[in-house]
Amino acid sequence: MRNLDMTTLRSFLTVADHGGVTRAATVLNLTQSAVSMQLKRLEELLDVALLDRSNRTIALTAAGEQLLGYARKIIQLNDELVGRLTDDQYEGELTLGVPHDIVYPMIPRVLKMFNSVFPRVKVILRSSSTIKLHEGLTKGEVDLILTTEETPRQGGETLAEIPLRWAGAVDGQIWKQRPLRVAFCSVCIFRPIALRKLNEAGIEWELALEADEDRSVEALISADLAVGALLESSIPPHQMAISHGGALPDLGIQQVNMYHGASRDLAQEQLADMLRQAYRGGAAPTLVRAG
Secondary structure, three states: OOOOOOHHHHHHHHHHOOHHHHHHHHHOOOHHHHHHHHHHHHHHHHHOOOOEOOOOEEOHHHHHHHOOOOHHHHHHHHHHHHHHHOOOOEEEEEEEEOOOOOOOOOOHHHHHHHHHHOOEEEEEEEEOOHHHHHHHHOOOOOOEEEEEEEOOOOEEEEEEEEEEEEEEOOOOOOHHOEEEEEEEOOOOOOOOHHHHHHHHHHHOEEEEEEEOHHHHHHHHHOOOOOOOEEHHHHOOOOEEEEEOOOOOOOOOEEEEEEEEEEOOOOOHHHHHHHHHHHHOOOOOOOOOOOO
């Protein structure tokens, strides 16, 4: 009976998630030759080719695709078991701040993985605006935050870039009217961007609503009484990105940035690494345990 090695499985999974040996080596903190050797050992053990190396980019073979699902489950179970039986010293609370429009789909998956590895660390999720999250980080009220911004502030690390789009009701027509009726939450970081773009384009606008919370804004936009600005990935099903054909100014790209608080420990670093892998890899994160 042949036994699979956890290290080689983790290397294979990381290569698959990150699209190549170079990126996987960086994530695993190994040399490229070490990762390649582990992949070769895994292929020799199973006596199958797992990677198609005929092109410039590495792709999975049929056998590799089959192994991928099993490898992910095995690694997750391994990390969950090790986490349950060890890491007694990592207890307490960790507060993560995330803007409401990027909570899904990444954050639930990352928190589930983190809890399996650090079951004694209570994670408090704070959903708020980027402005308030920065304030909370400065005051020491949160340990780690994600933000949506045009450019990162000092100490920020960019995890992803997402287009900012004009959003309106499904099959709505209000965007054609002038002055353009817009609706934003009072602390929405997209508000000054959208209004600046409208002013630069010479488009008259009027504020249809200024609310302290997002539900009222969402209701007005969904009723085709105003338009707003949302990340392309966070537009709800009852709204749509407006296909305006150039009648409205382009809103550019927003960055998802990550910031650490003053104090950092292994648990926080692991959570940050899971977030980093989730956004950059676009797949379920692979845990890299210390030691």
